[in-house]
Amino acid sequence: MSALSSPARAAGTTTEGRRPDLMGENTHLVLFTISLRIINCLLVQTSFVPDEYWQSLEVAHHMVFNYGYLTWEWIEGLRGYSYPLVFAGIYKILQLLGQDGVQWLIWGPRLAQAVLSALADVKLYSLVKRLENQELAKWVFFCQLCSWFTWYCCTRTLTNTMETVLTTFALFHYPLEGSKMVNSFKYPTLVAVACIVRPTAIVPWLPLLFRHFWQEQRKLNLVLHRFVPVGLATLGFSLIIDRIFFGEWILVQFNFLKFNVLQNLSTFYGSHPWHWYLTQGFPVVLGPHLPFFLHGCFLAPRRARILLRPVVWTLLVYSMLSHKEFRFIYPVLPFCMVFCGYSVKSLKVWRRPAASFLLLSNVVLALYTGLVHQRGALDVMAHVQGLCSAHPPGPSSASVLVLMPCHSTPLYSHVHCRLPVRFLECPPDLTGKGNYVDEADLFYTDPLSWLKGEFKSDALLPTHLIFFNVLEEELKGFLAPRGYERTTVIFHTHVPEGRTGSHIYIYERKKREAHPSSG
Structure with missing residues (x-):
């Protein structure tokens, strides 16, 4: 013993063989704790x-x-x-x-x-x-x-x-x-x-x-x-x-x-x-x-x-x-x-x-x-979900490109519609060949070059871009010539670090006609 x-x-x-009754003598305690954790959840x-x-x-x-x-x-x-x-x-x-x-x-x-x-x-x-x-x-x-x-x-x-x-x-x-x-x-x-x-x-x-x-x-x-x-x-x-x-x-x-x-x-x-x-x-x-x-x-x-x-x-x-x-x-x-x-x-x-x-x-x-801390990653999804009803499926439907560290936000569990969403990927090197660079690193090395390489035709451009505010200056040369305008600013954190910014920006492409490439 x-x-x-x-x-x-x-x-x-x-006593030996006696099992405490969780829902008996502790009923009030259980109900109180469940209530508290539900408040906790909210x-x-x-x-x-x-x-x-x-x-x-x-x-x-x-x-x-x-x-x-x-x-x-x-x-x-x-x-x-x-x-x-x-x-x-x-x-x-x-x-x-x-x-x-x-x-x-x-x-x-x-x-x-x-x-x-x-x-x-x-x-x-x-x-x-x-x-x-x-x-x-x-x-x-x-x-x-x-x-x-x-x-x-x-x-x-x-x-x-x-x-x-x-x-x-x-x-x-x-x-x-x-x-x-x-x-x-x-x-x-x-x-x-x-x-x-x-x-x-x-x-x-x-x-x-x-x-x-x-x-x-x-x-x-x-x-x-x-x-x-x-x-x-x-x-x-x-x-x-x-x-x-x-x-x-x-x-x-x-x-x-x-x-x-x-x-x-x-x-x-x-x-x-x-x-x-x-x-x-x-x-x-x-x-x-x-x-x-x-x-x-x-x-x-x-x-x-x-x-x-x-x-x-x-x-x-x-x-x-x-x-x-x-x-x-x-x-x-x-x-x-x-x-x-x-x-x-x-x-x-x-x-x-x-x-x-x-x-x-x-x-x-x-x-x-x-x-407060890191709430923008969820708040931005409410705006993305709003695109489902604002742009029903069809030729003019919305599409989203998320230019943030990979998997910064949830996706379809918080959108629940077949909205085309693309984001930067970062799988590890499973081949063992070396000299591997994931998509996210390629983008952050030279954001403008990456975007111009991915979207050689304006017809391929997404209707909405989402990124942290720290990228805005670097992306201006891509955004303005193609008709993108900032429509939403969402607070994310008071303690930004690295590739993460204090705010998340949503840019929408307002001009649908073709624009000359910005060289």
Whole structure:
């Protein structure tokens, strides 16, 4: 029996074979949390990374409505259809009900993700309450709801978000109280599903799986009768789904591992020094919680430090990979909240000021990142969607060229009409021949030359051009002679960097007659 079982029994919060009723005694808590996460969803109107659309919603839209664009990863079989299938199911239901308007397509999946995240929040509360006591559970729950990064990510349709939700669910069923636990198939099943969604989900679970194996007396039985059957069944389910949509048998998990780890080709999308997660990534993700987390690590009893192992291990493993992103370590954030809870609970006299600091500082970050920073990428799609009704299909229909870093915006999941839209592409070099330059880099090297080469005849010109304001001066020699006029200015960010500007411009071609080339 694990040491964590003693406090739980002393507090009388659980017994062997008794399963906490999530929708019973915690009904009010569940309803409150779901309501909060729905508000959370509505107050996040900004873009984070392209994957929240291009690895989920855009794929689901293509699956249900049979048009759209799939990125190179789907052509090469690096991603599986299991996760997009969840949102394709939502889209199909909306289609059958005749409610597949663009707003429902945008908000339906996000609201569903919000509800799942809310249930994960409650599971975290119930876990701590079962293992320790209600007082600690209350402060862990408070820290979880306060987290600005959780607020920022938990309603987005990112694979990392679903990975985090499934990890929290699995942790609730993990045998922290000992290896003899009722229905121990649940947590390995949830871990396996998380790995199907995103293969890297196995990383934080390796220390916990090894601990379970080490403490289990019947080790062979655990592996052969639980882990192996669950793994094979889940993998088989994933293979069948991918066989249906790819049209051939393909193991996307191996392709994902091969590309990102064995070949290390993910560095094409950026690389960082080994210490980035320690000096930037982890401190930013934790934000104002960081001092409380560090304090809680020293304060927490030894029996709770098993939950620290996944955090340390994940940071160590991801630090070895060149390509790093904030969202990659999102799944360990719920583990961190447990230690933050220990810290806040111990402060006593300073507890109220500490809680006020956490709440106010995180609210500022959450509202700014959710409502202001990088909102132009979504706002511009409302204007693009308006072209569907303003220019019905036909000889005079609208067409759009997006001259922004590749996949800066979503597409048909936020437009939902067969509007011709072209954008710069940036697939990595999969041939290994070297001297490879993607389309986006070619454009940014010499924008005018690229445009003149692509549109040698004015008849080929799109009706609308969309680009960041930093390009306007370079493009003036192309725009004015061909009758383009700026019609819309959309705010994007206060912190522009590189190829990203503070505003997005929409130029419309007003003059339809031919114009002489500008040389």
